[in-house]
Amino acid sequence: MSLLKTETAAIQSDTDVVLVRQKVRAWAIELGFGLVDQTKIVTAASELARNVLIYGEGGTVRLEALNDGMRKGLRLTFEDHGPGISDLELAMKDGYSTGTGLGLGLSGAKRLSNEFNLRSAPGEGTQVMITRWK
Amino acid sequence: MERIPILKMGEFLLVTIQVDMHDRLAMALQEDLTDRIVSAHARGVLIDISSLDVVDSFIGRMLGHIAAMSRILDAETVVVGMRPAVAITLVELGLALPGIRTALNVEKGMDLLRRAQEQDFWEPGDSRHVPAQD
Numbered sequence: 251m252s253l254l255k256t257e258t259a260a261i262q263s264d265t266d267v268v269l270v271r272q273k274v275r276a277w278a279i280e281l282g283f284g285l286v287d288q289t290k291i292v293t294a295a296s297e298l299a300r301n302v303l304i305y306g307e308g309g310t311v312r313l314e315a316l317n318d319g320m321r322k323g324l325r326l327t328f329e330d331h332g333p334g335i336s337d338l339e340l341a342m343k344d345g346y347s348t349g350t351g352l353g354l355g356l357s358g359a360k361r362l363s364n365e366f367n368l369r370s371a372p373g374e375g376t377q378v379m380i381t382r383w384k
Numbered sequence: 385m386e387r388i389p390i391l392k393m394g395e396f397l398l399v400t401i402q403v404d405m406h407d408r409l410a411m412a413l414q415e416d417l418t419d420r421i422v423s424a425h426a427r428g429v430l431i432d433i434s435s436l437d438v439v440d441s442f443i444g445r446m447l448g449h450i451a452a453m454s455r456i457l458d459a460e461t462v463v464v465g466m467r468p469a470v471a472i473t474l475v476e477l478g479l480a481l482p483g484i485r486t487a488l489n490v491e492k493g494m495d496l497l498r499r500a501q502e503q504d505f506w507e508p509g510d511s512r513h514v515p516a517q518d
Contacts, residue, residue: 358477
C-alpha cells in the first residue's frame with residue numbers, strides 16, 4: 251500500500267472543525283470520490299473532530315491519501331490526549347453519551363466508514379482511525 | 385460574531401443557511417429564531433438547507449430543537465431542500481430527524497406552512513394530534 255500524501259491539522263476550536271470538514275472534502279474530491287462517498291467521510295470527520303474538541307480537550311487529525319494498488323482511499327486518524335474512554339463497548343452504543351450530544355458520533359462515524367479502529371484507555375487519550383475506499 | 389439572517393415573509397420566517405456553520409453559529413441561530421418567532425408573532429418557520437453539503441448530528445439536533453421550540457411557541461417548522469447525498473448520509477449516521485417536517489423545496493415548504501395555517505383555523509389546537517372521531 252502506498253501513501254500518496256499526508257497532512258496533519260490541529261483541532262482546537264469549532265472553526266477548526268469546519269476547516270477539517272473542508273479539508274477532508276477537498277481530499278475526497280481529489281481522490282475521485284463520488285458525491286455520496288464524499289458526504290459520508292466528511293460527515294464522519296465532522297463527528298470525530300467534534301469529539302476531539304469536546305471530550306478530548308483538543309487534538310489533531312492526520313489525513314492520508316492511500317493507494318492499495320486496486321483502489322484509492324482516504325484515512326483519517328483523530329488523536330487527543332484527553333481523559334480517554336473507560337468503557338469502549340458502551341461508548342460505541344447508539345444513543346450513549348457522557349455529554350449533551352445525541353450519542354451518534356462514534357457509532358455513526360463507524361457506519362459511515364469502511365474501516366474503523368478505536369483505541370483508548372483512561373488517562374491515555376483517544377485515537378480513532380477511519381478509512382473510506384473509493 | 386457572524387449571524388445567519390432571518391427574513392420575515394408575512395406570518396412566516398425564512399432562514400436560508402448558506403455557510404458551513406460552526407457550532408456556535410448554529411446555537412446562535414437557534415436562539416435568534418426563537419426570539420424572532422415571539423417578536424414577529426410568526427406562525428411558521430421555513431429553513432432552507434439546500435446549500436448545506438453536510439448535516440452532521442450537531443446540525444441535525446439543532447434542527448430538531450428549532451422544530452420542538454417553535455411548536456411550543458405555536459409555530460410550525462419545515463426544513464426544505466435537503467440534498468440527496470445528505471439524506472443518505474443522515475440515515476446511515478442514525479439520524480432520521482423525527483418530528484421534523486420536510487419538503488423538497490421552498491415553494492412546497494411554503495404550501496405546507498399555509499395548509500397548516502388553514503387547518504389550524506378550522507381545528508383549534510395542534511392539528512396533527514386531533515383525536516380520532518368514532
